[in-house]
Amino acid sequence: MAPKATREGKIYGVSGPVVTGEGLLGVKMLEVVKIGDLQLTGEVIRIDGDQAIIQSYEDTCKSDGYPSLHSAVYSYRLMAYC
Secondary structure, three states: OOOOOEEEEEEEEEEOOEEEEEOOOOOOOOOEEEEOOOOEEEEEEEEEOOEEEEEEOOOOOOOOOOOOOOOOHHHOEEEEEO
């Protein structure tokens, strides 16, 4: 079995559990994605061109010593798995 190809985009914004990613042409509705260096799990709930709105299943505001996605939004990458 061949490994899954990955597509990377970037995080454009974060508002609570909702993450906006861009540069994800070809992403599909309800696709499961990994968000940022912490590899948070989320699901694509809206697509508009190369932007995708993602509902994160995990806390985007870490308070236990881990960086928050809010603190350095533009330094994190968004990975979508085919």
